[in-house]
Amino acid sequence: MECTGLCFYGHCIVMFLLHITPSSEKFTVTGLEGPVLAPLGGNLELSCQLLPPQHAEHMEIRWFRDHYTQPVHLYRDGKDIYGETISKYVERTELLKDAIREGRMTLRIFNVTVDDDGPYHCVFKDSNFYEEHITEVKVTAVSLQVQIHVHPPNTKGLIVECNSGGWFPQPLMEWRDSRGEVIPAASKSHSQDEGKLFNIKMILLIRESSSQKVICCLQNPLTGQEHRTSVAISDAFFSWNKKWKMILVMILCVMVFSIMVSSRQIHLRNQSRWCTWTAPWVIGILIMILSVLIVIGVLVWLHMKQRVPVSDAHFELDTLWLEDRSVILCALMVSATMLTSYIYFKLKARLQKENHLSEVSSSN
Structure with a gap:
């Protein structure tokens, strides 16, 4: 009986020592399945859990981003180690140890920035054995402006x-x-x-x-x-385009009117027949058509030429330059047409007058 009692008490003592002695059996680490959304400027919490659940106070717990030797937060020998952490995370992280006896640890990151976006490795290390869990964090920011x-x-x-x-x-x-x-x-x-x-x-x-x-x-x-x-x-935004078209129509009308008036005056002077191809009104119309074709050709060439893209900051300046060039070109063509017509008709009238005088002198 005494042996049986001693064996029982010995078994209890061994079980107690095994219970308080750190376990070296293998374990796995689980955690949040990503991605975890983190609002800019807010706080972020990432949790890791040992399976099976067990006491983790004696373990090394390390959170890192890209390099194992550059931790975001490090827990070792029962205390937080800040000397080895990345400088930008100093005083921005906290390890919540409320559930450390169940093997669950939570990393809290304050004042989330864009640089906090990316993967986080949670590593539990017991002696030479370790396991990790990776959680993907996505930082989000939405503008109200x-x-x-x-x-x-x-x-x-x-x-x-x-x-x-x-x-x-x-x-x-x-x-x-x-x-x-x-x-x-x-x-x-x-x-x-x-x-x-x-x-x-x-x-x-x-x-x-x-x-x-x-x-x-x-x-x-x-x-x-x-x-x-x-x-x-609204349609009011496009009134300028209508004015632009009206200006072009008015310019063409002025060109036609000026040529027709000049042709009519020369015709009355010369009393020539209007059906001949050398009649002043025919020449005037040909000059007008040629001028219009030149203006249209140049404008089409300017518009078809490689322009500054809409996304460029100088697009408006380029467009204004094109508009100014178009207006100047039309004004110059009107002036050139009127000047050409005037010179032509003056020379025509002078030649006809000289021919008439020569005919009169020869008849006498």
Whole structure:
């Protein structure tokens, strides 16, 4: 009986010692399945769990990004080690140890930045045995400031520009009409500021006059958060194009009128027949047609020539330059046509007068 009692008490003591002695059996590490979304400027918590659950106070627990030797946070010998952590994470991390006896540890990162985006390795190490779990973190930022700017109309059409900044990652962007249908954008561009946040610009070129509402839609591809801004486009924006066309028509009318008046005066002077190909009105019309063809040809060549793209910051200057050149060219062609017609008709009248005088003198 005494032996049996001693054996029982001995067995209990051995089981107790085994229970309090760190276990060296193998384990696995599990954690959050990514990606884990982390709002910019907020706090992020990443947890790891030992399986089977067991006491982890005696283990080394290391969180790192790319290199094992450069931890984000390090726990060793029952305390936090800050001397080996990456400098940008100093005083920005905290290890929650409330459930360390169950083998669960949580890393808290304060004031999340864009640089915190990416994978995080959680490593539990017991003696020479270790296991890890990798969690993917996606930082998200959504801007509430979306602005639409309508540029003055020009010969190319009406330029509508949408600007926004402070997005991460790069947002999805598109133009839509009032029915929700996508309108092809003339150009899309983006850049990143010092904080690696995306600034975007999207341009829409409206060539035809139509009363409609255009909507600039921006969406975060991770969270699905969307922000919209709209502007109504009325026919009044295209009044300049109508004035431009009216100016061209008026110039052509002036050219026709000036040539017809000059032809009529020469005809009355010479009393010549209007059916001949050498009649002044025929020559005037030919000069007019030639001038119009030259103007149209030059304008088409200017417009077909490789221009500055819509996305370029100098697009408006290039368009204004083209418009000014077109107006100057039309004015010069009108002046040249009138001057050519005047000189031609003057020479024509003088030659006819000399021929008439020579005929009179020869008849006498």
